[in-house]
Amino acid sequence: MAFRALAAEIATAEPEPFLIMRTLRLTPEHAQQLTSTLHDLAHQAQDASDQARYGLLPGLCQPAQPPPLNPAPSAAPTTGPPPADEPDNETSAM
Numbered sequence: 001m002a003f004r005a006l007a008a009e010i011a012t013a014e015p016e017p018f019l020i021m022r023t024l025r026l027t028p029e030h031a032q033q034l035t036s037t038l039h040d041l042a043h044q045a046q047d048a049s050d051q052a053r054y055g056l057l058p059g060l061c062q063p064a065q066p067p068p069l070n071p072a073p074s075a076a077p078t079t080g081p082p083p084a085d086e087p088d089n090e091t092s093a094m
Contacts, residue, residue, distance in 0.1 A: 009055060019057070035060050 010017050026034065038058035 006057070013055070017055075031060065031062070 010019065038060060042056060042058045
């Protein structure tokens with residue numbers, strides 16, 4: 001429901017709203033700093049009450065991270081059949 005109300009407000013905005021969805025690569029420290037700045041902007045107690053009204057939509061999200069493309073090789077031994085020259089590998093003679 002909140003997204004519908006937001007979409008309706010954006011759709012009727014004059015002039016056209018400035019709204020961008022962008023991907024940034026941030027360190028955890030930079031993400032915290034940006035979150036803090038957005039929080040401060042959203043919670044400012046003072047505004048120019050005699051001026052035009054604007055909407056502010058602060059946001060920062062970290063989408064789910066995809067798995068690594070090339071995982072590091074494991075140091076654990078693989079489990080598979082032993083090589084042919086080892087005694088554990090039985091061959092049947094017919």
